[in-house]
Amino acid sequence: MLVAIVGRPNVGKSTLFNRLTESQLAIVHDEPGVTRDRVYGEIIWNGRTIPVVDTGGYVPHSSERFEAAIREQVDIAMEDADVILYVGDVTTGITDIDQEMADKLRKDDTPVLVVANKADNDERRWAASEFYEMGIGEVFPVSATNGIGTGELLDALVDTL
Ligand code: GDP
Numbered sequence: 186m187l188v189a190i191v192g193r194p195n196v197g198k199s200t201l202f203n204r205l206t207e208s209q210l211a212i213v214h215d216e217p218g219v220t221r222d223r224v225y226g227e228i229i230w231n232g233r234t235i236p237v238v239d240t241g242g243y244v245p246h247s248s249e250r251f252e253a254a255i256r257e258q259v260d261i262a263m264e265d266a267d268v269i270l271y272v273g274d275v276t277t278g279i280t281d282i283d284q285e286m287a288d289k290l291r292k293d294d295t296p297v298l299v300v301a302n303k304a305d306n307d308e309r310r311w312a313a314s315e316f317y318e319m320g321i322g323e324v325f326p327v328s329a330t331n332g333i334g335t336g337e338l339l340d341a342l343v344d345t346l
């Protein structure tokens with residue numbers, strides 16, 4: 186069993202990974218693209234131990250390589266993972282890359298939970314419902330930095346397994 190955290194750079198995947206695993210295994214950075222490639226950990230919730238991978242980042246040398254790396258990330262996750270946590274950023278909303286990822290995820294049968302991250306306050310939590318437009322799964326407003334919403338997310342994750 187494996188849960189994969191995927192999404193574009195800088196949306197807070199590594200911060201979420203560290204929050205859910207209560208670890209500091211994944212490197213968080215203010216600049217996109219600095220995460221080590223794949224970091225594995227365990228989520229412990231309601232007596233269950235759930236292996237999770239932060240599918241990580243890349244150094245976007247060119248926009249072409251950047252897009253290719255993101256495509257590869259989602260392809261690997263669809264192959265390896267039993268559930269995908271697709272992380273978006275409520276402060277930017279849905280971007281072109283999110284749309285492209287969603288097109289792929291919609292064609293696959295791997296269950297997806299959408300994490301609308303950086304929902305640090307009420308206003309941002311309301312903005313999270315935009316992510317339903319991606320049409321890939323239930324949306325969970327979460328703040329990976331302060332922990333808001335992670336309980337609901339993990340309850341749903343356990344239900345999905
Ligand atoms: P990744 O590239 O997707 O792994 O993103 P990181 O986890 O490295 O985070 C990128 C930036 O977003 C860092 O500056 C984080 O501190 C910030 N960040 C992550 N989660 C949140 C959040 O829930 N709220 C806010 N306000 N910032 C966040």
Ligand code: MG
Pocket residue numbers: 198199200211212213219220241242
């Ligand atoms: Mg990262």
